Amino acid sequence: MLEIIKSIFYGIVEGITEWLPVSSTGHLILFEEFFKFNLSNEFMEMFRVVIQLGAILAVVILYFNKLNPFSPKKTLVQKKSTWLLWVKVLIACLPAAVIGLLFDDKLDAIFYNFPTVIITLIIYGVLFIIIENMNKQGKLQTTVSSFPKMSYKTALLIGGFQLLALIPGTSRSGATIIGAMILGCSREIAAEFSFFLAIPVMCGASLLKIVKFIADGVAFTGLELAVLLVGMLVAFIVSVIAIKFLMSFIKKNDFKCFGYYRIALGAVLILYLIFSNI
Numbered sequence: 001m002l003e004i005i006k007s008i009f010y011g012i013v014e015g016i017t018e019w020l021p022v023s024s025t026g027h028l029i030l031f032e033e034f035f036k037f038n039l040s041n042e043f044m045e046m047f048r049v050v051i052q053l054g055a056i057l058a059v060v061i062l063y064f065n066k067l068n069p070f071s072p073k074k075t076l077v078q079k080k081s082t083w084l085l086w087v088k089v090l091i092a093c094l095p096a097a098v099i100g101l102l103f104d105d106k107l108d109a110i111f112y113n114f115p116t117v118i119i120t121l122i123i124y125g126v127l128f129i130i131i132e133n134m135n136k137q138g139k140l141q142t143t144v145s146s147f148p149k150m151s152y153k154t155a156l157l158i159g160g161f162q163l164l165a166l167i168p169g170t171s172r173s174g175a176t177i178i179g180a181m182i183l184g185c186s187r188e189i190a191a192e193f194s195f196f197l198a199i200p201v202m203c204g205a206s207l208l209k210i211v212k213f214i215a216d217g218v219a220f221t222g223l224e225l226a227v228l229l230v231g232m233l234v235a236f237i238v239s240v241i242a243i244k245f246l247m248s249f250i251k252k253n254d255f256k257c258f259g260y261y262r263i264a265l266g267a268v269l270i271l272y273l274i275f276s277n278i
Helices: 002-017 025-034 041-050 053-064 076-111 113-134 152-166 172-182 188-215 223-248 258-274
Strands: none
Touching: 002 025, 002 152, 002 223, 025 041, 025 113, 041 053, 041 188, 053 076, 053 188, 053 223, 076 152, 076 188, 113 172, 113 258, 152 172, 152 188, 172 188, 188 223
C-alpha cells in the first residue's frame, strides 16, 4: 500500500513538472532521493519513463481536434495544415530520436544524478530570465505566431534544442520553449509545439524502455503493475490541470518566474548537499 501512495505522489510531480519548464526528470530524481521505492532497479528505470504516457494522453485529449487531420469539422485546407503540422513535429523529433536511441543508457548512467540536476536547474533558470529580458527589450523578434508560419528549418532547429533535455534537470519543455522563442516563435506557439513534440518522443522512449524491460526477461509483479497504472492515471489527471494552467498563465505573464524558481530550488539543493555531508 505504501508503494501505491508513493506512486500517487510521483504521478502528481510528473503531471505538474512535465509541462511546466522546471524539469520533470530533475524533480523525480529529487523525489526519489527522499521517497525511495522498494522495487527493483529494472522496474524503476522503466517506470520513470513509462509513467509519462499518462501525461502524454492529456495532450492528446486536450488538443485532439487541433491534431486530428481526419476531423469532419475541418475544411480541406485545415486538414492539409494539420498534416503539415505533424510533418514539422516529426522533423523536430529526428535529432532526439537518433541521439536518444544511440546513447540513452550511457546518458542515464553519466547524468542521472543529484549534482547534474542542480547545475542544469540553475543554468536554464538563468537562461529563461535572460531570454525574457531580451524579449522585453525587443532584441527577439516574434515572426512565428501560428504553425503555418513555422518553417521546416525552424522545426528542425527546435528539435536540436530538444537534445539538451537528454540531460536530467534541463526540462524538455523548457529547452524547446527557449529554443523556439530564440527562433522567433511566440510564447503560445513555443509552448504548444513543445507539447506536441512530447507525443512521439515520449511514446518512442516509453516503448524502448518497455521492450528493454521485457527483453531482459523481467516480468511485472502485481504490485509493480499497480504502481505503474496508478502513477500513469494520476499523471494524466494532473497534466490536464497543469497544461490548462500554463496556457492561461502565459497569456498574461512571461517565463521569468520559472527561471527564478529553478535558481531558488538549485540553491536549496546545494545547501541540502552541503549539510547532508557534514
